[in-house]
Amino acid sequence: MITSNKSLPKTETGITGLDEITGGGLPAGRPTLFCGAAGSGKTLFSLEFIVKGATEFNEPGVFMAFEEKAEELSVNVASLGFDLDELQRKKLIKLDHVHIERSEIEETGEYDLDGLFIRLGYAIDSIRAKRVVLDTIENLFSGLTNQSILRAELRRLFQWLKDKGVTAIITGEKGEGSLTRQGLEEYVSDCVILLDHRVTNQISTRLLRIIKYRGSVHGTNEYPFLIDDEGISVLPITSLRLEHGVSSERVSSGVPTLDKMLEGKGFYKGSSILVSGTAGTGKTSLAAYFAHETCLRKDRCLYFAFEESPQQIIRNMRSIGINLQEHVDNGYLEFNASRPTLNGLEMHLLTIHKMVKKFKPSAIILDPITNLITVGSVSEVKGMLIRLIDFLQAEQITVMFTALTLTTIVTEQTDEGVSSLVDAWLLVRDLEFNGERNRGMYIMKSRGMRHSNQVREFVISDEGLSLVDVYLGPDGVLTGSAREAQQLMEETGAVLRTHAVTRKDREIERKRMVLQAKIESLKEEFESVTDELNKSYVEEELRKEIMEKNREQITQKRHHGDINEPGSE
């Protein structure tokens, strides 16, 4: 958004995007020249200016058509939802068709264009118009021959319009070497806007450029614009500054094992994810799982399919266990399928912009971006994707691109050269071994998080997607059936090992028991020895005691005996 210059009053056009690149609209009360080749959208621009003025800004407008009849105009723009007849009845707009045919006119001397002035003045006054369109006034030059009169009169007309204070759009057909055939840019010097319609590789792109805008800053780039059933939208594309907010919130990829590789949490919200790989590696499946997961969280997801129709995707995804149809029915998922060649790149970008603004998704999927190459060069596609990523990041929308790599050699760049732009890059590749192809997946990069550096085998089955550790065998990386065989072998080994272990355990147990028994018997032995020893010791004691006792008795007896029984000893 260009900041508007307050000193110059501007009139909002109401045309999506145009007011942004002009910093608020066209110069108020002055004429603006819209020039461009036939079919570049001049009439539509000017008509939308009038209609929006009448319907949105309460500024009635006069549309003076020098080319198309009023009825034709009404019919032509009815498809855009403009009801000119109704607006005319309400006196909000006034259509006037100027018919001028040289063959019917004879010029017999001096004349002026007072008729046009009166006519226009009357139309302006009758509805109190604030806006005027003269489409294409240069047709006067084909109807009238006296150039010097015409030029003088046109100069007077533009001055007169300024004096009237109406904001006017003059359209002019592009001439050779000049902006308009009759050099109208000389007269209308305040604001000149060039419309272009370029066809490259059979695909057309409409472009708009502000050539000059006196007294105001303005965007100088070529801005693509789109004409569809809602009128014109101009795309103010490049946000040159990188200052969008970031989120540290995480969103699941929909594949738990993949989340595990990303710190167990998944991607950052609002980041851009690229899934690249060779044909048939499951890129769409990954994208569909991501969409599925987003919808399960009750967030909206917008799916741009450039290769398959929505029905095809839904059917195919059912085979791997997800039902996208129910999300479509619930309004969480919306498909937009179109061939890339339907539009130019800018148109695709615009379509995405418009759909995003309308649907307000929290995630979008572009599947695949590779096909866009068919409508633009690598640098153009890259430019478009930069702008898309900018836009989506500003809106905090997570985007997943899939890209087909044409070679199996892993390079540091994708074919679209967007790998440096994205925040996360998943690579799915074929691993061919042992007569079969398997998918291997790894994370090339994932900004701002620890991520696994392992190659995982990417298995797609009826139950869905999962990532399995690959096996490193003596012959290298093992995948598929070789991995399964290896797994089986390892399982067998494990069982055998367990068996062996238990046997040894029992052996040890037995040994321990034997040892225990031995210890017991030794203990017994020791106790019996001790007992034995104790027994003899006690006996000794006893004997000693008894002998002591005996001796005492004897001694006593002897004393008695000395008296009673001498010599009894």
Add this chain to the structure above:
Amino acid sequence: MSKEDPGFFESAGEEEMNRGPEYVLRLFVTGASSNSVRAISNLKQICEKHIKGNYLLEIIDVYQQKALAETEQIIALPLLIKTLPLPERRLIGDMSDEQKVLRGLGLIF
């Protein structure tokens, strides 16, 4: 003569009135601008000289009837519309080129 009320018919040939004039002309002018004044006098002169008594000339000031500008498809002024005889012809300018006026009126080829 430079300014006529709209709808004022000036018949120049009374003797022909009974069967109506062959030439029906309408001249649109803007007030008393120099082009208008010249156009009126030049046209009258030519008519008097070539189709005297056989024409009906209506002079209309567009300033007075602005709505006519749209309905009559008026851009350049002065404008002379030859309604009859058919085909209808439009002549613009101050009618100073007599040859062109005569050709426009179908008097010479």
